[in-house]
Amino acid sequence: MATHTMIAHSSSSALAASSPLKETLPLFTTRSLTFPRKSSFSRFRLRFFAEKLSQLDSSNGCASLQDSGEHLTEEHDTKEESSTLSITVVGASGDLAKKKIFPALFALFYEGCLPQDFSVFGYARTKLTHEELRVMISRTLTCRIDQRENCVDKMDQFLKRCFYHSGQYNSEDDFAELNTKLKEKEEGKLSNRLYYLSIPPNIFVDVVRCASLRASSVNGWTRVIVEKPFGRDSESSGELTRCLKQYLTEEQIFRIDHYLGKELVENLSVLRFSNLVFEPLWSRNYIRNVQLIFSEDFGTEGRGGYFDQYGIIRDIMQNHLLQILALFAMETPVSLDAEDIRSEKVKVLRSMKPLLLQDMIVGQYKGHSKGGKAYPGYTDDPTVPKNSLTPTFAAAAMFINNARWDGVPFLMKAGKALHTRGAEIRVQFRHVPGNLYKKNFATDLDKATNELVIRVQPDEGIYLRINNKVPGLGMRLDRSDLNLLYRSRYPREIPDAYERLLLDAIEGERRLFIRSDELDAAWDLFTPALKELEQKKIVPELYPYGSRGPVGAHYLASKYNVRWGDLEDA
Ligand SMILES: NC(=O)C1=CN([C@@H]2O[C@H](COP(=O)(O)OP(=O)(O)OC[C@H]3O[C@@H](n4cnc5c(N)ncnc54)[C@H](OP(=O)(O)O)[C@@H]3O)[C@@H](O)[C@H]2O)C=CC1
Numbered sequence: 001m002a003t004h005t006m007i008a009h010s011s012s013s014a015l016a017a018s019s020p021l022k023e024t025l026p027l028f029t030t031r032s033l034t035f036p037r038k039s040s041f042s043r044f045r046l047r048f049f050a051e052k053l054s055q056l057d058s059s060n061g062c063a064s065l066q067d068s069g070e071h072l073t074e075e076h077d078t079k080e081e082s083s084t085l086s087i088t089v090v091g092a093s094g095d096l097a098k099k100k101i102f103p104a105l106f107a108l109f110y111e112g113c114l115p116q117d118f119s120v121f122g123y124a125r126t127k128l129t130h131e132e133l134r135v136m137i138s139r140t141l142t143c144r145i146d147q148r149e150n151c152v153d154k155m156d157q158f159l160k161r162c163f164y165h166s167g168q169y170n171s172e173d174d175f176a177e178l179n180t181k182l183k184e185k186e187e188g189k190l191s192n193r194l195y196y197l198s199i200p201p202n203i204f205v206d207v208v209r210c211a212s213l214r215a216s217s218v219n220g221w222t223r224v225i226v227e228k229p230f231g232r233d234s235e236s237s238g239e240l241t242r243c244l245k246q247y248l249t250e251e252q253i254f255r256i257d258h259y260l261g262k263e264l265v266e267n268l269s270v271l272r273f274s275n276l277v278f279e280p281l282w283s284r285n286y287i288r289n290v291q292l293i294f295s296e297d298f299g300t301e302g303r304g305g306y307f308d309q310y311g312i313i314r315d316i317m318q319n320h321l322l323q324i325l326a327l328f329a330m331e332t333p334v335s336l337d338a339e340d341i342r343s344e345k346v347k348v349l350r351s352m353k354p355l356l357l358q359d360m361i362v363g364q365y366k367g368h369s370k371g372g373k374a375y376p377g378y379t380d381d382p383t384v385p386k387n388s389l390t391p392t393f394a395a396a397a398m399f400i401n402n403a404r405w406d407g408v409p410f411l412m413k414a415g416k417a418l419h420t421r422g423a424e425i426r427v428q429f430r431h432v433p434g435n436l437y438k439k440n441f442a443t444d445l446d447k448a449t450n451e452l453v454i455r456v457q458p459d460e461g462i463y464l465r466i467n468n469k470v471p472g473l474g475m476r477l478d479r480s481d482l483n484l485l486y487r488s489r490y491p492r493e494i495p496d497a498y499e500r501l502l503l504d505a506i507e508g509e510r511r512l513f514i515r516s517d518e519l520d521a522a523w524d525l526f527t528p529a530l531k532e533l534e535q536k537k538i539v540p541e542l543y544p545y546g547s548r549g550p551v552g553a554h555y556l557a558s559k560y561n562v563r564w565g566d567l568e569d570a
C-alpha cells in the first residue's frame with residue numbers, strides 16, 4: 001500500500017498547518033476582542049464575535065466582518081494579507097459545477113465571505129480557454145435580490161479571478177502543470193488549497209492521488225471536498241475510504257451531503273435544543289412516529305446513466321434522509337463542536353436496526369400522458385436498460401433500539417417523478433389520554449393528534465398543528481397551524497446549501513460533513529436490504545409519472561399504524 005499522503009508530501013510547516021491541532025480554535029475572552037486568523041475560524045463563531053460587536057448587518061454575516069477591519073489585530077491583518085486561497089473545481093465542465101458550485105462561490109464572493117486573495121480554477125478534460133470557462137460560468141451566476149445594484153461589477157470582479165486548466169484525471173503531469181499555474185497566482189504567499197471533486201466516483205481516487213502528489217500546498221492546508229456517492233455498499237464505501245486515506249488524512253476529507261447545508265436542517269438542532277417546549281416531548285413517550293419525506297416532480301432526465309447504478313435508496317435515503325434522521329434523533333451533544341455532534345450522530349446510527357426487506361417497498365415510474373403532454377417512463381431513458389429494476393421510489397420503516405426511541409417507527413419515503421417537489425420532516429404526536437373533547441371533533445380522532453412539520457423545501461417553514469375551538473356558540477373543534485413561514489418572517493433570500501458548505505470547508509468547520517465512521521454506520525443499516533433486493537431481483541411497483549407513488553407505501557405505513565402526513569395536507 002502506498003504511504004504518500006498530502007501531509008507526508010508537504011514540508012514540515014505544511015504538516016503543522018494541516019494538523020488538526022493547529023486548527024483548534026482560540027477561545028473568546030472578554031479581556032480582548034482579538035480575532036483569530038479568519039481562515040481557521042468557523043463562521044459560526046465569527047458570527048458570535050460579530051454579534052458581540054453588534055456589527056452583524058442584514059447580509060449573511062460575512063460582509064460586515066470584512067468591513068470590521070478596524071477591530072482586527074495587526075497580527076490578523078498580516079496573516080490575511082500574506083495568505084491565498086485557491087479553489088479548484090475538478091469536473092468544472094459538469095452539471096453540478098455549473099448549476100451549484102460556481103454560483104455558490106460567486107455568492108460567497110458577493111457576500112464578502114471569501115478571503116481578499118483567492119482564485120478559482122476549473123479543471124476537466126474538455127478543452128476550454130479561461131474566457132470560455134468565464135462565459136460558461138457567467139450563465140448561471142445570480143445576485144441576491146436585495147443587493148442587485150452592483151451585481152454586474154461584482155460578476156466581472158469574480159470572473160477575473162476564475163481560470164481554467166484542461167487535463168486528464170489520472171495524469172500526475174497534468175496536475176503538476178496545474179500546480180505551476182496555482183503557484184503563479186499564489187505569488188509565494190502562504191497558500192491554502194481546496195479541491196472540489198465534482199466528478200463521477202470512479203475517478204475520485206485518481207484525482208486525489210494526482211492532486212496530492214503533485215498539486216498540494218507546500219506551506220498551507222490542502223482540503224478535498226468529495227461528492228457523493230461514497231460507494232454503493234459497506235464494502236465499496238470502506239474501500240473508497242481506504243484508498244482516499246492513502247493520500248489524505250481524515251481531517252483533509254470533507255464528504256459533502258448537501259442536505260446538511262440546508263437552512264431548515266441546520267435549524268433542527270436549534271429548534272430542539274434551544275426551546276424548552278420541544279425537548280421534553282422528544283421521545284417515545286410523546287412521539288408516535290416520525291416521517292422523512294422527499295419528492296421530486298421530475299424524473300432522472302439527463303442523469304439516468306448515473307442513477308441506474310444507484311437507485312433512490314442510495315441516492316437519497318442512505319444519505320440525505322438518514323442524516324436528517326440522525327440529527328433529529330441524536331442525544332444532546334456535549335457541545336456544538338463538530339466532533340461532539342458527529343459522535344452523537346454515530347451513536348444513534350449504531351443504535352438502529354438494519355433495514356429489513358419486509359420493512360421496505362420499491363417503485364419505478366412509468367410513462368404517463370396528462371393534459372396532452374406525454375411524460376416518459378424511467379426505462380424510456382436511452383441510458384437506462386429497458387429491463388432495469390432500479391427503484392425510483394422507495395418507502396422504508398426504520399427503528400432505533402435505544403431508550404428514547406424504542407418502538408417508534410421512523411418512516412422514510414423518497415421518489416422521483418411524483419406529483420410535487422418537497423422535502424419535510426413530520427413528527428406525529430400521541431393522543432391526548434382520556435381526551436375530554438373526543439366527541440367534538442368533526443373528523444376522526446386519529447387525525448386530531450398534534451403534528452410538527454419542518455418543511456425543508458420549498459417554502460421553508462415550521463408549523464405545529466394544534467386543535468382549537470371553531471369560533472361560535474357551539475363546541476366544535478378544528479385543526480389549525482401555528483406557522484413560521486420563513487418567506488414572511490425573513491424576507492431575505494436563504495443561502496443555497498452549497499454556499500454554507502463551501503464556506504465551512506474553507507474555514508475548516510467539519511460539523512456538516514460526514515465522518516468516516518458515520519458513513520460506515522449508515523451503510524451498515526442499508527447494505528443487507530440492498531443486497532437482498534438485488535439478489536432476489538425484486539420487481540418495483542410501477543407508478544405513473546406525476547402521481548403520488550405506489551400504493552405499497554400506504555400498506556407499509558399502515559403495518560405500523562401510521563398515515564403519511566403529506567397526504568392529509570393535499
Ligand atoms: N448533478 C447533480 O445534481 C448532483 C451531482 N452529484 C455528484 O456530483 C458529482 C458530479 O456530478 P455531475 O456534475 O452531475 O457529473 P457529470 O456527469 O456532469 O460529470 C462531471 C464532469 O466529469 C467528467 N466526466 C463525466 N463522466 C466521466 C467519465 N466516465 N470519466 C471521466 N470523466 C468523466 C466530465 O468532464 P470532462 O469530460 O470535461 O472531463 C463532466 O463534465 C458526481 O459524483 C455526482 O454523483 C451530487 C448531487 C447532485
Ligand SMILES: O=C1O[C@H](COP(=O)(O)O)[C@@H](O)[C@H](O)[C@H]1O
Nearest residue numbers: 228258296315316320423457497
Ligand atoms: O443528491 C441529490 O440531490 C438532488 C436533490 O437535491 P435538492 O437540493 O434539489 O433537493 C437529487 O435530484 C439528486 O438525484 C441527488 O443525487
